[in-house]
Amino acid sequence: MHKTTASAFLVGxxxxxxxxxxxxxxxxxxxxxxxxxxxxxPSLALVMAxxxxxxxxxxxxxxxxxxxxxxxxxxIPTKRDLDARLIIGSLGFGxxxxxxxxxxxxxxxxxxxxxxxxxxxxxxxxGGMAAFELLERNKS
Amino acid sequence: xxxxxxxxTPWSALAGGVLIGLSAALFVLLNGRIAGISGxxxxxxxxxxxxxxxxxxxxxxxxxxxLAWLAVAGTPTIEVAAGYPLIVAAxxxxxxSTRYASGCTxxxxxxxxxxxxxxxxxxxxxxxxxxxLTVFVxxxxxxx
Numbered sequence: 001m002h003k004t005t006a007s008a009f010l011v012g013x014x015x016x017x018x019x020x021x022x023x024x025x026x027x028x029x030x031x032x033x034x035x036x037x038x039x040x041x042p043s044l045a046l047v048m049a050x051x052x053x054x055x056x057x058x059x060x061x062x063x064x065x066x067x068x069x070x071x072x073x074x075x076i077p078t079k080r081d082l083d084a085r086l087i088i089g090s091l092g093f094g095x096x097x098x099x100x101x102x103x104x105x106x107x108x109x110x111x112x113x114x115x116x117x118x119x120x121x122x123x124x125x126x127g128g129m130a131a132f133e134l135l136e137r138n139k140s
Numbered sequence: 141x142x143x144x145x146x147x148x149t150p151w152s153a154l155a156g157g158v159l160i161g162l163s164a165a166l167f168v169l170l171n172g173r174i175a176g177i178s179g180x181x182x183x184x185x186x187x188x189x190x191x192x193x194x195x196x197x198x199x200x201x202x203x204x205x206x207l208a209w210l211a212v213a214g215t216p217t218i219e220v221a222a223g224y225p226l227i228v229a230a231x232x233x234x235x236x237s238t239r240y241a242s243g244c245t246x247x248x249x250x251x252x253x254x255x256x257x258x259x260x261x262x263x264x265x266x267x268x269x270x271x272x273l274t275v276f277v278x279x280x281x282x283x284x
Contacts, residue, residue, distance in 0.1 A: 007170040008194040012201025013208060015163040015175060015246075020209045020216050022156020023149055028219040032147050034275040039144035043153040048249065050157020051164065055254025058165030062172075063255070072172040076255065079242070082262050089241030090248070094267035096233030098274025100222040103245040104238060105177040105202065107231075110218045112203035117220040121231040128235020129182045 003070050016109045022047040025109045027101025034098050164251050167198075176247020177202070178238035241267075 016025075023029040024047055032041035065074055097103050102110070102121050110118035167175040171194065180195050209216050222230070238244040241263055243252065248267075252260020 002193065004171050005193045005197045007166070008197040009201040011163050011167045011170070011175065012198035013205055014166070014201075015160060015198075016202040016205025017208055018156045018159030018161075018163055020156070020205060020213075021159055022153050024156065025206075026217050026219055028221060029147075029217075031221075031275055032144060034271045035279055036141070036272045037276050038279055039142055039147070041144045041147040043147070043149045046150050046153035047157035047160065048253075050154045051161035051250045052157075052254050054158055054161025055164050055250055056256075058161075058168055059251070059255035062168045068168070068170055068172040070170050072170070074168075074172040075174075076168070076172075077174065077242075077257070077259075079259060082259060085240045086242065086259055086263055087266055089237045089239070090263040090266035091270045092233055092237030093241055093244060094270030094272075095274050096230045096237060097245075097267060098271040099230040099233070099278065100220065100227055102220075102230065102234070103177075104181060104234065105244075105246050107234075108177065108181070108199065108202045109205050110220075113206035113209075113216055113218055115218050115220065117222070117224070117227055118218070120224060121227050121234075124228045124231025125235035126181075126185075128232040128237070129178075129185055129239050130235075131232075132182070132236050132239035133185045 004072060007070065015105065016112070018051075019106050019109050022050075025106045025113075027106070027110075030101040030103075030106070031098075034101070160246075160250060161254070164246070164254065168251075174243075174247055174251045176243045176251060178234075178244040179242065179247055182235075182239050 019025045023043055033044035062074060067073060107118050107121050111122050164175040167173055180198050184195050206216055243263060248260040248263040253264060
């Protein structure tokens with residue numbers, strides 16, 4: 001197995017474990033955070049703070065390098081325009097997130113735990129992603 | 141604002157966040173990539189050479205996390221109150237929207253804000269905004 005394949009697996013595992021520790025893998029916990037005008041559970045703000053605290057250091061370090069520790073090229077996004085796709089897509093994502101409490105990572109973790117509703121959610125999510133691919137292909 | 145202190149779990153939230161941050165850090169420092177789940181999954185629907193293995197490996201790791209959790213902490217708490225029609229609708233919306241937005245909570249919210257990307261800041265403000273608004277409408281206007 002290639003080194004980057006092994007590292008991707010371990011990173012995915014750690015990411016999923018972090019989602020479980022934080023409570024983000026539980027949609028009811030997520031909705032408790034999004035219920036700003038009800039009984040608000042601020043926990044997920046601390047998830048973001050913890051993640052970004054570590055991330056800030058890592059991306060500052062990565063920013064000055066052309067190759068990674070494993071010799072891979074750095075593929076950090078370079079796009080800078082604030083276009084309608086970004087804004088409308090993000091507004092739409094928030095609606096879907098708020099309806100059930102699943103975003104893509106936690107939905108996959110819940111699927112791994114065997115949660116039936118996560119299987120349905122991820123299947124529908126893949127359908128939405130496939131629709132995007134078809135729309136993009138027909139455009140060109 | 142009315143804080144639900146009984147539900148507030150600051151230490152596990154912070155610890156989980158640090159693990160998520162470490163994972164994003166390792167991914168960029170080892171693989172040179174952004175740990176964005178919607179992009180990693182969605183990219184499989186547009187496969188190209190040498191681009192499948194690491195995506196599948198990452199996703200398998202994510203799916204295996206509950207097994208690791210089971211070994212150390214027992215059955216994870218996953219409560220989904222929504223019914224199936226709403227779950228299908230939300231899944232479709234999340235799928236198509238995150239692809240147009242080029243990212244979700246992980247890619248924009250964690251990695252994007254960590255690298256101080258203006259695009260990710262706008263994206264995060266947008267999905268947080270409609271997330272808050274949607275729960276307000278569902279819980280307090282429609283009273284579901």
